[in-house]
Amino acid sequence: MTEPSERRRRWWLFGVLAAGVVVVDQISKLFINANFGVASLEPLPGASAPTPVLGEFVRIAKSYNTGGIFGLFGNSAVVLALASLVVIALIVFYEWREGSTSWLLTLALALLLGGAVGNLIDRLRLGYVVDFVDMGIGDWRFYTFNVADSAISCSLLLLILIALFRERLTRTPQHAA
Secondary structure (H helix, E strand, C coil), X not given: CCCHHHHHXXXXXXXXXXXXXXXXXXXXHHHXXXXXXXXXXXXXXXXXXXXXXXXXXXXXXXXXXXXXXXXXXXXXXXXXXXXXXXXXXXXXXXXXXXXXXXXXXXXXXXXXXXXXXXXXXXXHHHCCEEEEEEEEECCEECCCECHHHHHHHHHHHHHHHHHHHHHHHHCCCCCCX
């Protein structure tokens, strides 16, 4: 069992990191919306070409996602917003229940919470999520994403690592006698 001061530090990290993800996500989306037009990989009326950032590997290609991850469940912002609220509650509950067991788990859950809240704000405010990072080589492109999506992806990788290597990650060093 962790001491109360240790638990407070973990909650502080959890809250500050999640809030930081939300702030960076929302500022980046405001900047993209103010400075870039909707981009298309194909020539379409009213759409601009993606803007290269690191050559053709990383580009700004603003798009509006009315669906969920990878554009699934299109035009369902209300349903996805309600589902997001349930997920957010589960993340906070899980941090309350298990977060004291590992700093890495607290980090993963904070990234997950920040990403979920960042995309929820878009869905509630706009009815869609603003995506803008386009990565790939040539015609092999990944789905367009944003800062919140990146935080969610990093958190999922951390959660997988924790699930696979929990014993190694939480083991305390043994001192020779």
